[in-house]
Amino acid sequence: MIAGKELQGVIVATILLLIAGALPYYGSDYLLSLGITIAMFTVLATSWALFSGPTHYISLATAAFFGLGTYTAGLGIETLPFWVLIGLAGVLGAGLAALVGLATLRLSGVYFVIFTLGLAELVRQVITWGQNMTGQKGLYVLTDFTEANLYQMLVALGAAVFLVGWLINRSRLGFALRIIGDDETVAAHSGINTALAKVLLFMVSGAVAAMTGAILAPRYVYIEPALAFTPLLSFQVVIMALLGGVHRLWGPIVGVIPFTIILETISANFPNQVTLFIGIVFLVIVYFIPRGFAGLIEQMRDWSRSREGLT
Amino acid sequence: MDIVIIGLLLGGTYALIAMGLNLQYGVARIMNLANGEMLVAGGFTAFWFYTAGNISPLLTIFIVAPVAFAANWLIYRIMLEPLVRRAKSRGQLEVDSILATFGMSFIAVGLMLAFFGGDYFNYSFLAVPVTIMGDTYAQNRVVAFLAAVVICAILYAWITYSRTGLSLRAIAVSPESARLAGINVRQRAAIAFALGGAITAVGGALISSFLTLDASAGVAFTLKALIIVIMGGVGDVRGTIIAALLLGVVETLVASLIDPGLTLAAAYTLFILVLLFRPQGLFGRKPT
Amino acid sequence: MSEAVLSLRGVTKRFGGLIAVNTIDFQVRPGQVVGLIGPNGSGKSTTLNLISGALPLTEGEIHLRGSTISGLRADKIARRGISRTFQLVRLLPSMTVEQNIIAGAVFGHRRRWGAEARQEAARLVERVGLVGKGNMAVGQLTYIDTKRVELARALASDPTVLLLDEWLAGLNPTELQVGIDLIHSLRDEGRTIVLVEHVMDAIRSLCDYCVVMSSGAKIAEGTPSQVLSDPEVIRAYLGDDDA
Numbered sequence: 001m002i003a004g005k006e007l008q009g010v011i012v013a014t015i016l017l018l019i020a021g022a023l024p025y026y027g028s029d030y031l032l033s034l035g036i037t038i039a040m041f042t043v044l045a046t047s048w049a050l051f052s053g054p055t056h057y058i059s060l061a062t063a064a065f066f067g068l069g070t071y072t073a074g075l076g077i078e079t080l081p082f083w084v085l086i087g088l089a090g091v092l093g094a095g096l097a098a099l100v101g102l103a104t105l106r107l108s109g110v111y112f113v114i115f116t117l118g119l120a121e122l123v124r125q126v127i128t129w130g131q132n133m134t135g136q137k138g139l140y141v142l143t144d145f146t147e148a149n150l151y152q153m154l155v156a157l158g159a160a161v162f163l164v165g166w167l168i169n170r171s172r173l174g175f176a177l178r179i180i181g182d183d184e185t186v187a188a189h190s191g192i193n194t195a196l197a198k199v200l201l202f203m204v205s206g207a208v209a210a211m212t213g214a215i216l217a218p219r220y221v222y223i224e225p226a227l228a229f230t231p232l233l234s235f236q237v238v239i240m241a242l243l244g245g246v247h248r249l250w251g252p253i254v255g256v257i258p259f260t261i262i263l264e265t266i267s268a269n270f271p272n273q274v275t276l277f278i279g280i281v282f283l284v285i286v287y288f289i290p291r292g293f294a295g296l297i298e299q300m301r302d303w304s305r306s307r308e309g310l311t
Numbered sequence: 312m313d314i315v316i317i318g319l320l321l322g323g324t325y326a327l328i329a330m331g332l333n334l335q336y337g338v339a340r341i342m343n344l345a346n347g348e349m350l351v352a353g354g355f356t357a358f359w360f361y362t363a364g365n366i367s368p369l370l371t372i373f374i375v376a377p378v379a380f381a382a383n384w385l386i387y388r389i390m391l392e393p394l395v396r397r398a399k400s401r402g403q404l405e406v407d408s409i410l411a412t413f414g415m416s417f418i419a420v421g422l423m424l425a426f427f428g429g430d431y432f433n434y435s436f437l438a439v440p441v442t443i444m445g446d447t448y449a450q451n452r453v454v455a456f457l458a459a460v461v462i463c464a465i466l467y468a469w470i471t472y473s474r475t476g477l478s479l480r481a482i483a484v485s486p487e488s489a490r491l492a493g494i495n496v497r498q499r500a501a502i503a504f505a506l507g508g509a510i511t512a513v514g515g516a517l518i519s520s521f522l523t524l525d526a527s528a529g530v531a532f533t534l535k536a537l538i539i540v541i542m543g544g545v546g547d548v549r550g551t552i553i554a555a556l557l558l559g560v561v562e563t564l565v566a567s568l569i570d571p572g573l574t575l576a577a578a579y580t581l582f583i584l585v586l587l588f589r590p591q592g593l594f595g596r597k598p599t
Numbered sequence: 600m601s602e603a604v605l606s607l608r609g610v611t612k613r614f615g616g617l618i619a620v621n622t623i624d625f626q627v628r629p630g631q632v633v634g635l636i637g638p639n640g641s642g643k644s645t646t647l648n649l650i651s652g653a654l655p656l657t658e659g660e661i662h663l664r665g666s667t668i669s670g671l672r673a674d675k676i677a678r679r680g681i682s683r684t685f686q687l688v689r690l691l692p693s694m695t696v697e698q699n700i701i702a703g704a705v706f707g708h709r710r711r712w713g714a715e716a717r718q719e720a721a722r723l724v725e726r727v728g729l730v731g732k733g734n735m736a737v738g739q740l741t742y743i744d745t746k747r748v749e750l751a752r753a754l755a756s757d758p759t760v761l762l763l764d765e766w767l768a769g770l771n772p773t774e775l776q777v778g779i780d781l782i783h784s785l786r787d788e789g790r791t792i793v794l795v796e797h798v799m800d801a802i803r804s805l806c807d808y809c810v811v812m813s814s815g816a817k818i819a820e821g822t823p824s825q826v827l828s829d830p831e832v833i834r835a836y837l838g839d840d841d842a
Binding site: 056058103104107108109110111113114115117118119121122125126128129132231235242272273274275276277278279280281282283285286287290 | 407409572580583
Binding site: 172175176178179181182183185186187188189190191192193194 | 678694705756
């Protein structure tokens with residue numbers, strides 16, 4: 001059953017999605033390239049928030065999943081069709097997430113952060129070492145896909161993420177995660193298998209990040225560990241999601257768009273100041289907008305409503 | 312055998328850094344993810360004094376320590392105390408402090424890049440061999456190790472026997488009870504945080520005498536210090552020292568027997584094993 | 600006498616060297632209200648935590664309707680039919696009163712979802728005396744109302760055994776009478792309840808049976824009037840004559 005307000009939301013989302021998906025037909029090359037970055041971070045940040053929003057676990061494993069997906073595509077591109085590789089990347093990402101989740105999600109949040117922070121670095125060092133042993137350097141991913149193809153794949157994946165997120169929010173699993181986020185002890189005593197619920201959601205987020213990595217592999221053409229497992233990616237995802245607001249499904253995208261545009265501008269003009277900028281945004285979020293732009297928007301809406309109520 | 316000794320020498324300086332982080336997390340309850348940047352800053356200072364004025368890092372630490380203490384005290388008072396005050400639960404403080412210190416870490420890296428550029432820096436201090444038990448080692452490593460041992464010993468004695476040390480241990484066990492016992496928890500937490508930062512910076516100055524650092528090297532050290540603290544047990548000085556020595560040895564073994572590119576992977580594998588089998592730390596009691 | 604619903608056999612909990620609960624045995628029969636009483640620090644709440652699975656036990660066994668529940672995780676125990684309230688009220692701060700109650704209805708012993716869960720929550724809102732407050736944020740509630748929400752959440756899964764950890768503590772005299780009446784009405788419904796309580800009036804009027812603990816051990820059991828006149832119980836509460 002879909003209530004009127006929800007139906008409105010679905011229609012608006014579908015229209016926006018169609019407009020976004022049609023970008024290659026009306027946008028310039030520059031716009032398309034920016035669009036790919038935005039679509040990529042939207043997918044990553046939204047799926048990140050699906051897990052971290054309700055549970056408050058800060059995952060820095062995005063780069064690990066992303067790199068895993070990139071390498072899956074890179075290694076299999078000669079033998080398997082691309083869509084199979086995307087699916088395979090999703091399965092592997094979910095598998096890695098399950099392993100990480102089972103090892104760490106029983107423990108406190110700090111352990112989880114540290115674990116995920118090191119994960120990308122661990123995988124990167126191991127792959128680099130493996131390549132040194134076999135004498136191989138990097139991988140070529142040569143396909144016929146155009147930028148527009150890849151962009152539309154990302155938009156489709158994004159649509160799937162929004163749909164899954166919407167379904168989860170309406171499901172028992174989503175409700176269970178909200179309870180866990182509020183009070184894990186109460187959740188357990190209400191009959192929720194807290195570890196399973198957290199691991200399941202983390203698997204969703206890991207699978208999506210790996211699929212994103214697989215889709216983008218052809219864009220890099222030549223992949224090597226330092227490129228596929230760049231730790232900065234994890235931080236960018238965290239910051240964009242938090243900037244937008246993780247308590248709403250549409251929150252992260254509100255953070256992704258402005259952040260990506262500003263970051264592109266800064267890295268084009270002042271490449272040395274990128275880290276400084278990211279650091280400042282982190283502090284701004286913590287000290288001034290803990291609920292992100294989505295929180296601000298809601299606050300303003302409530303405020304204007306209460307003013308209307310007065311007059 | 313010589314690999315084990317090199318590992319222990321490295322572990323000694325690791326112990327110092329991890330002690331700094333442990334003080335900050337155990338007493339001030341701040342998981343400081345900008346810890347590695349404090350280390351690099353200490354290293355930078357030592358480098359600068361040595362290349363500009365030919366001043367030994369062993370003397371520089373007497374400047375680094377008070378400056379880092381003051382800087383960290385200010386950071387705690389201005390940036391972190393508001394978070395402590397507004398936190399409704401330990402979990403919220405954890406998330407806030409993780410994000411805030413990540414922000415500080417990025418800012419610190421950004422500032423160091425702006426002022427010093429992205430180059431690696433090293434200098435040659437006491438790069439002469441010494442012979443211990445028939446094998447030769449770089450003198451700078453031995454000297455840094457001895458300095459770390461002396462500082463650790465002083466710190467351990469201070470925490471164990473002094474009045475302030477006792478109050479810090481009391482806060483580590485239970486901030487609420489410590490408050491009831493008349494301890495000014497806020498002030499002491501700031502002191503612990505500042506002291507932790509000072510120790511880490513001193514560790515950085517010592518490490519810079521034998522390792523090459525650059526502006527973005529901090530995060531690897533943060534990760535190692537975190538792993539040591541968790542292995543050794545939060546608030547456990549002896550555990551920290553043993554875990555640090557263990558990590559130093561394992562890293563050195565992996566680097567010399569398999570591949571130097573795998574040091575962090577080795578540290579991380581050790582961490583996974585501890586998490587899976589002894590999440591309360593190597594010597595910690597099972598949580599009840 | 601009917602078969603026991605809940606039985607504890609040799610239940611022991613050690614924290615390092617401290618024995619918090621020492622080889623406790625007792626049984627709860629269907630429809631019975633059993634009071635777990637004793638001076639502060641005697642191990643009552645710990646015992647309740649062992650039953651609900653909040654803490655693992657060191658030794659002993661707990662059975663619910665003949666099947667072993669000791670050693671299971673808290674969520675499994677909740678599904679088998681034990682639900683509880685907490686000594687310090689724990690509500691879900693981001694949710695409304697009704698959502699808090701639904702939280703108890705979805706994953707526990709009896710599971711409902713959607714309209715069915717909402718109906719049950721609405722019924723319980725009325726049942727515990729929160730009429731008209733279903734959509735309120737839990738932060739706006741008075742103390743006794745927060746206790747009511749927690750009780751309703753525990754009832755929402757239709758538990759076989761309900762554990763109340765000092766549910767009446769902290770209420771003022773008027774509220775206390777309201778609270779006792781509410782628990783009494785649950786007893787009249789035929790609910791099986793284990794409660795940890797300090798309020799003597801409540802123990803006398805609510806409990807069919809009492810288990811008295813002191814320093815982790817069971818020192819007496821029987822009807823409230825029996826145990827409250829037992830010299831050893833009096834000594835445990837008041838200390839020795841010469842003390």
